[in-house]
Amino acid sequence: MPAETVERLLSVAPSPAFWIAVGAYAAATAALFMVLAGRQKVRPAAIALVAMALIAHGIDISWRGTLHVHPAQSVREAIGFLSFIITGGYLLASLRYRLTIGGVVIMPIALIMLVVARLSPEGTTPEDLSTLGKIHISLATIGVGVFALASALSAIYLVEERALKNKKLDSLVFRDKGTPLEALDRMSHQLTWVGFPLFTVALILGAVWVAKLGESLDRPEYPLAAVTWFAFAGLLVARQVYGWRGRRAARLTLAGFAAAVLVLAIYLIRRIVE
Amino acid sequence: MSELFVVGISWRTAPVAVREKLAFREEEIVGTLRALVAGEPVVEALLVSTCNRVEVYGVAKPGTDATGGVRRFLAEQRGLKPAEVADVIYDHRGSSAIRHIFSVASALDSLVLGEAQILGQLKDAYGVAGGAGTSGPVLGRCLERAFGVAKRVRSETSISRGAANVSTVAVDLAKRVFNDLSGKRVLVIGAGKMSRLAARHLYTSGAQEIVVTNRSPEKAQRLADEIDAVARPWEELEQLLVGADIVISSTGAREPILTKQLFKKVAKQRKWREMFVIDIAVPRDAEPAIGEVDGVFLYDIDDLEKVVHANLAERAKAGEQAGRIVDHEAGQFEHWLRTQSVVPTIKALREHFNTIAGAELQKAVELLARKEHTPAQQREVAQRLVQLVVNKLLHAPTTALRVSAPNEAALRAAVLCELFGITPREDAERESAQSMPEGSVTESAPVKQSKAAQ
Numbered sequence: 001m002p003a004e005t006v007e008r009l010l011s012v013a014p015s016p017a018f019w020i021a022v023g024a025y026a027a028a029t030a031a032l033f034m035v036l037a038g039r040q041k042v043r044p045a046a047i048a049l050v051a052m053a054l055i056a057h058g059i060d061i062s063w064r065g066t067l068h069v070h071p072a073q074s075v076r077e078a079i080g081f082l083s084f085i086i087t088g089g090y091l092l093a094s095l096r097y098r099l100t101i102g103g104v105v106i107m108p109i110a111l112i113m114l115v116v117a118r119l120s121p122e123g124t125t126p127e128d129l130s131t132l133g134k135i136h137i138s139l140a141t142i143g144v145g146v147f148a149l150a151s152a153l154s155a156i157y158l159v160e161e162r163a164l165k166n167k168k169l170d171s172l173v174f175r176d177k178g179t180p181l182e183a184l185d186r187m188s189h190q191l192t193w194v195g196f197p198l199f200t201v202a203l204i205l206g207a208v209w210v211a212k213l214g215e216s217l218d219r220p221e222y223p224l225a226a227v228t229w230f231a232f233a234g235l236l237v238a239r240q241v242y243g244w245r246g247r248r249a250a251r252l253t254l255a256g257f258a259a260a261v262l263v264l265a266i267y268l269i270r271r272i273v274e
Numbered sequence: 275m276s277e278l279f280v281v282g283i284s285w286r287t288a289p290v291a292v293r294e295k296l297a298f299r300e301e302e303i304v305g306t307l308r309a310l311v312a313g314e315p316v317v318e319a320l321l322v323s324t325c326n327r328v329e330v331y332g333v334a335k336p337g338t339d340a341t342g343g344v345r346r347f348l349a350e351q352r353g354l355k356p357a358e359v360a361d362v363i364y365d366h367r368g369s370s371a372i373r374h375i376f377s378v379a380s381a382l383d384s385l386v387l388g389e390a391q392i393l394g395q396l397k398d399a400y401g402v403a404g405g406a407g408t409s410g411p412v413l414g415r416c417l418e419r420a421f422g423v424a425k426r427v428r429s430e431t432s433i434s435r436g437a438a439n440v441s442t443v444a445v446d447l448a449k450r451v452f453n454d455l456s457g458k459r460v461l462v463i464g465a466g467k468m469s470r471l472a473a474r475h476l477y478t479s480g481a482q483e484i485v486v487t488n489r490s491p492e493k494a495q496r497l498a499d500e501i502d503a504v505a506r507p508w509e510e511l512e513q514l515l516v517g518a519d520i521v522i523s524s525t526g527a528r529e530p531i532l533t534k535q536l537f538k539k540v541a542k543q544r545k546w547r548e549m550f551v552i553d554i555a556v557p558r559d560a561e562p563a564i565g566e567v568d569g570v571f572l573y574d575i576d577d578l579e580k581v582v583h584a585n586l587a588e589r590a591k592a593g594e595q596a597g598r599i600v601d602h603e604a605g606q607f608e609h610w611l612r613t614q615s616v617v618p619t620i621k622a623l624r625e626h627f628n629t630i631a632g633a634e635l636q637k638a639v640e641l642l643a644r645k646e647h648t649p650a651q652q653r654e655v656a657q658r659l660v661q662l663v664v665n666k667l668l669h670a671p672t673t674a675l676r677v678s679a680p681n682e683a684a685l686r687a688a689v690l691c692e693l694f695g696i697t698p699r700e701d702a703e704r705e706s707a708q709s710m711p712e713g714s715v716t717e718s719a720p721v722k723q724s725k726a727a728q
Contacts, residue, residue: 247569
């Protein structure tokens, strides 16, 4: 690792909790892989490691808060916060269901997001970030975090559904029993209902904020954010009005989330470039 | 030493036609056990009688072989000549019996490997033997250990994992689709035996609402009455499919009755909600293409049997690991049992030592009570007491050692050395030779010394 990167990393994340979180995320990933490989006895330890990672991550965010670094102060901070929300949601869901396959995917992503959040340059974080801006970023982050969880469940749904349709019962997704399709679909639906109002308010506040700043509306992230909103709005209409369930709903959830990821990516790249 | 034994028949050695002849009804078992203990050289006994086995687990009187008598007893109890069932009855004794009991409890000897039902049956049989007063410490300990081994085998191996029959597989698969079967509607199409089994299994797994339809309304009603379901006319099939979450089809139709075209319509009306279709008919009732319809999961009899075979193969693999656990545990139990055989000897030895020590102590107390003694005299009495006790305790073994035949003497001496943890001094033999003319060591010599001291 280049000395400059290390210096940057250390300069922005000297909290011991950050290192504990990184270690716990990595250990949780390894433990979940072991569960998936058939070592069921490791499962409680894996869940405990996820909880440990979440607590350490939370302490790191709080510690930064004491240094006046708001979790929604910049895209970089928001990515770290998003990773925290996703981990928390996964932990809650895995207390009820066996979502090992989801954990194997989510935990390394959460780890990468945390490290990226701390490694990426601070960019032109406005020192005069208004309360409106902070609320907008906070709500958008939480909304996207909830959508991310809904999408993870939808992705697991699609993998399980494919395996069941093709009668591949020895598939990796069933190694740790798996979660019933109906439960995955229902949880994804419930999460969409939670995330959508948050994202809607975030979008409105964002538009007001941009209008107040007098910025141009021709940036690509704005229509993409609208696409995300329309995808999830369409999904809710399809579910509520047309009764869509299962594969169709799962695909639409993933499409909506893909748009949200694009918005985030554009923001991140812009900050890095700037 | 009390020897554990097993005498019986099982699915391995006898067909059901023979097993049913030797089977015992529940209410007969207590009387049978009491008669067995009263009439044969058996001190403890338990009888387990299930559809797959009739076995007596017992403990023979020390030094006897009870298996021959129990073989005869079992045959005669059922009005058979012993020779008639001689070929199908097996017996195990000692370590082989322990291993057999542990294997049975762990479901390693079950018709379906890992089928845990036998454990409950064994526990019941143990309870009945307890009630009859024929189970004792050895059998009790053996059974308790066997239950522990069974628990260990279940938790440490995958011997009981994976459904081992078609109807259980169907329920397992339904649980992968649906979170909770309790609110699900089951549609049974046709009135075959397999439908009945699968529907009953779904019912016991929580599915409360079962609807039966059949071309023959009488047959549908009969099955519905049998499984606590509702019969509906065949003409309503499409509407019934729209309302069903799980469909079990087992008609005698020559052509598929569940077509892709029909299911496309049904799935659309259901808004593509998940639907699990089990086709156990041969020829098949469902076109394979209905599995392509969104939300529809189709499994036919071959698919279910493939799962059963895969699960059984997994269980067989786990059986090897379970066998090692059983061997290890049986070895440990056998060791415990062997130590139990010396317990009476240990008890007698302690009593013997305590009697001698007690008697000498009493004499010393009486001596001290007769008059006042100076501390030096008291010390002398105590020394004498110890010397007397030691001499009396050693008198019998040393005499036996001295008078033993030359070929036994070395062995006895070695045993004594090992038991007392002593090593003979090299010059002891020479000293012994010098003292030979004065006769053997008895308790009298120290007494004389003691008197002289007084």
